[in-house]
Amino acid sequence: MFMGEYHHNIDAKGRLIIPTKFRQQLDSCFVLTRGMDGCLFGYSLSKWHQLEQQLQKLPLTKQSARSFIRFFYAAAAECEFDKQGRINISSTLIEYANLSKNCVIAGVLDRIEIWDEDAWQQTSAETAQNFAQTSEELRDLFDLNL
Template sequence: MFMGEFQHTMDSKGRLTMPAKFREGLGEKFIVTRGLDGCLFGYPQAQWNQLEEKLAEMPLAKKDARTFVRFFYSAATECEIDKQGRINIPQSLKAHANLDKNCVVIGVSNRIEIWDESKWQDFSEVAEESFDEIAENMIDFGF
């Protein structure tokens, strides 16, 4: 399980240090792709395999399903953690998440998310303001 929030700086070559706390769970190689809300999602190989199975079951006749699967897979890339604990993020993914220098890596249960620091701060402020209301709505999901 991944949890916590960690600030890291991306170097000029596009390398980002993965939090030491996450490295074992991610494994030597893991998958990074476009996420929702303007961030990147990172999945350990086992979680990615489970997600692939679910995506393969999506109905090809539905345009939204085709679009989502294309968007999700087209940017997916295997990242390898180097000896210094860093990964190299491709330019297309950096552009999607507006990653430049200051980044935040958060743990979200079975995945990690990589955010531009200012975008994460904006998201967090809005979410905090409506957290009680969101929590009340979670009852619909059996929470």
């Protein structure tokens, strides 16, 4: 399980350090792709394969399924760590997530998320503001006891 929030800089060549704690869980190679809310999602290969199996069940006759799969897979890339624990992020993914110098790498259950720091701060502030209401809604859906 991934958890925690780390701040690192992306360099001009698109290289970003992934925290040691996350590297250990991702092994030597993982998949990075477009995420939701303007961030990038990173999955271990085993989790990626599980996700692939689920997505293959979506009906190709539905436009929304085709669009989602296309968008999700088209920019996906396998990432390997260099000796300094960095990955090289493609320009397509950098542009999608609007990554500037300051980035946040967050652990979120079964994946990591890579955010531009300004977008992360804005999303975090909005989430904090609505946390109580969201907790109530989720509690009703899943019988959560937070």
